[in-house]
Amino acid sequence: MPQVALTVNGKKVTVDVEGRTLLVELLREKLGLTGTHVGCDTSQCGACVVHLDGTSVKSCTMLALQAAGRSVITIEGLAKPDGTLHPMQEMFREHHALQCGFCTPGMVMSAIDLVQSHPEGLSEQQIRHGLEGNLCRCTGYHNIVKAIAAAWPLMHGKAMPAAAE
Amino acid sequence: MYDFTYQKPASVADAVKLLGADPEAKALAGGMTLIPVLKQRLNKPSALVDLAGAGLAGISVAGGTVRIGAMTTHATVANSADVKKAIPALAKLAGGIGDKEVRHRGTIGGSLANDDPTADYPAAVLALGATVETNKRTINADDFFQGMFTTALESGELITAISFPVPEKAAYMKFPNPASRYALVGVFVAKGPAGVRVTVTGAGQNGVFRHRAMEAALQKSFSQAAIADIATPADGLNSDIHAGAEYRAHLVGVMARRAVAAAG
Ligand SMILES: Cc1cc2nc3c(=O)[nH]c(=O)nc-3n(C[C@H](O)[C@H](O)[C@H](O)COP(=O)(O)OP(=O)(O)OC[C@H]3O[C@@H](n4cnc5c(N)ncnc54)[C@H](O)[C@@H]3O)c2cc1C
Ligand code: FES
Ligand code: FES
Secondary structure (H helix, E strand, O other): OOEEEEEEOOEEEEEEOOOOOEHHHHHHHHOOOOOOOOOOOOOOOOOOEEEEOOEEEEHHHOEHHHHOOOEEEOHHHOOOOOOOOOHHHHHHHHOOOOOOOOOHHHHHHHHHHHHHOOOOOOOHHHHHHHOOOOOOOOOOOHHHHHHHHHHHHHHHOOOOOHHHO | OOOOEEEOOOOHHHHHHHHHHOOOEEEEOOOOOHHHHHHOOOOOOOEEEEHHHOOOOOEEEEOOEEEEEOOOEHHHHHHOHHHHHHOHHHHHHHHOOOOHHHHHHOEHHHHHHHOOOOOOHHHHHHHOOOEEEEOOOEEEHHHHEOOOOOEOOOOOOOEEEEEEEOOOEEEEEEEEOOOOOOEEEEEEEEEEOOEEEEEEEOOEOOOOEEOHHHHHHHHHOOOHHHHOOOOOOOOOEOOOOOOOHHHHHHHHHHHHHHHHHHHO
């Protein structure tokens, strides 16, 4: 059986997998990291989004072996060891950006990538477009958009540029 | 998914060798199309040959040509300062493919090899008169697309790069399917070394096609008015749950006019 060695949430792991094992299966079933969800399993919903070397990807549409040698961060890897939440998690809580919570891990991972890749600022429109790969069946998105806009200054350590708003 | 052997060769030559030695083996690029297909058990490859280690990613601009490696992701093309400067319409097209997670993994080579009749890149490749480079030859855009999900690629042949001549002006307008973001209708308009070209994706039963009537009119006068009265026949266009052929025919005109306006 092939083995895959990668870093997950900062820890090096080596796991036996099959060729067909998906990254999300590795995370959930082999490593017990069940925070990453599977909603559609057809690359549509974004519940399975994790970071691969800092970039958001759908872990249901990637083979575990494709992640060999790379660094994966899941929702479990965001908070500090003392339990302090990542600013994006904190803003989701503050702005009531979740109801059932099923989409939330993927939303948060996708949102962090979005904010990180837009140091020039993000308009509401850009936030909505940036969430095209994430479906939410509960919130109607408004509070998710608010939470992301509120997380931007916390993550960049400065006010959102006025032009972006 | 049926199980398979996973291989990640370190060069194109090794990838070609692996694919040549086993007719049941398949190339893997971003996996955004192939992995969903395998999940549905529509295909049973013995091995997947991952091209990620073969050095096929990257963008270069030289002598009026933008050359994009087959494994370059949609996100890289969309964000490339070089592409934005030389062919902004191409960067915009890449930035409108699917969602950002699809763009982070999906590649130009995978999209062209797959030749989905609703994919975006085929419209740009055909309108700009690009050249598809493979491990054994170069193929003109006009010869590359051969009907939906069908290309001139032979079994085991790999796309290595695509070369786009820089046009004088170009624009792409798509009416996306609101759920998948694939093109319900997409029209690419270009004026460049290959003349004036108008290509349509998403609509044709045989995949991407050139709109000759609009090309002739725009050749004479590159303006919205020149094509305002050109009707697109619904014959040969797709009808499905997303849109009827008549509606698609109408959208071709609307998208073409918007593209001409955007190209300036
Ligand atoms: C939710 C979703 C939305 C999408 N929306 C859009 C959209 O709006 N517009 C659009 O155009 N596309 C869209 N796509 C498709 C996306 O662009 C894919 O990237 C593309 O279809 C395939 O590229 P890939 O790199 O993922 O290839 P893969 O899935 O890895 O491969 C596809 C096929 O091409 C072959 N192949 C791959 N690379 C090569 C090569 N270099 N040489 C020869 N053969 C090769 C493989 O063997 C396979 O048969 C969407 C996909 C998803 C999942
Ligand atoms: S479970 Fe991966 S996109 Fe829905
Ligand atoms: S909070 Fe329920 S799906 Fe988003």
